[in-house]
Amino acid sequence: MDCIDTKSDPVLKLLMRGAANRAFLQPPVSNTRRVVTLPLLTLIGHRIAATSWSPVSKQVVWAACTLAFFTASRLGELLASTTHSFDPTADLLWEDVKFLPNESLLVRLKCAKSADIQGEFLDVFPFPGYDCFPIATMLYLKKLHMEAGLFDLKKPVFRFAAKNLTTSHFNNILASLLPDFCRPGQDTITCHSFRPGIPSTLALFPDLANTDDIQGWGRWHSDCFNRYTRLRHDQKRAIFDKIKTALVTAYNFGR
Numbered sequence: 001m002d003c004i005d006t007k008s009d010p011v012l013k014l015l016m017r018g019a020a021n022r023a024f025l026q027p028p029v030s031n032t033r034r035v036v037t038l039p040l041l042t043l044i045g046h047r048i049a050a051t052s053w054s055p056v057s058k059q060v061v062w063a064a065c066t067l068a069f070f071t072a073s074r075l076g077e078l079l080a081s082t083t084h085s086f087d088p089t090a091d092l093l094w095e096d097v098k099f100l101p102n103e104s105l106l107v108r109l110k111c112a113k114s115a116d117i118q119g120e121f122l123d124v125f126p127f128p129g130y131d132c133f134p135i136a137t138m139l140y141l142k143k144l145h146m147e148a149g150l151f152d153l154k155k156p157v158f159r160f161a162a163k164n165l166t167t168s169h170f171n172n173i174l175a176s177l178l179p180d181f182c183r184p185g186q187d188t189i190t191c192h193s194f195r196p197g198i199p200s201t202l203a204l205f206p207d208l209a210n211t212d213d214i215q216g217w218g219r220w221h222s223d224c225f226n227r228y229t230r231l232r233h234d235q236k237r238a239i240f241d242k243i244k245t246a247l248v249t250a251y252n253f254g255r
Helices: 010-025 038-049 055-071 134-147 167-177 197-203 211-218 233-254
Strands: 097-099 105-109 120-124
Touching (some): 038 167, 038 197, 038 233, 055 120, 055 134, 055 167, 055 197, 097 134, 105 134, 120 233, 197 233
Antiparallel strands (some): 097 105, 105 120
């Protein structure tokens, strides 16, 4: 049977035009994904603490949450790509995490979305007083890994005793921890909910942080992106001082 050319068949052309017009009448699909804020991050921490998981399992998940939130990172850049294996050229290993003398943390992403051949670097600074200090959570994870015989510079950072934490597993964990927030078709908390947390908070205070600050901290592609890849450590710390002010103000206002 010969194939009918849709461009020359008048009936098919009318049907296809009608289908296209009907698509415009469909209501837009709303984005039901919720953003993780500082209060929600602390709630996640409390619920992790209340589980019956092992100390290592609790700390693996909690450290991933805090690092993702405070660096506005994609979880896919932090977590291993598969459960029982990993890619040393792409996945985040302990050798990519540097605890600096000035009480900060430097994390190298070897395979960031920007596809920069040198990778990207995340700066993490102190944020005491809210039990979600990312440097402290990473230090404690390292300590637990060492005590359990799991610490290895050449192995993934977010690793349980027998498997790696992946994005799909992380999403399932969030759904189990937050059944009152993760309602299918209404609200969801996923890996993607952590990245916009700090930028969304900064956007509430336009007099405190400008667009360059927001785009630079989140490493979004923009005209200012290349400038931020060359920022000095003290310049990044100055941006984080603004972030701390915004987070604390928003947290106290929402209480």
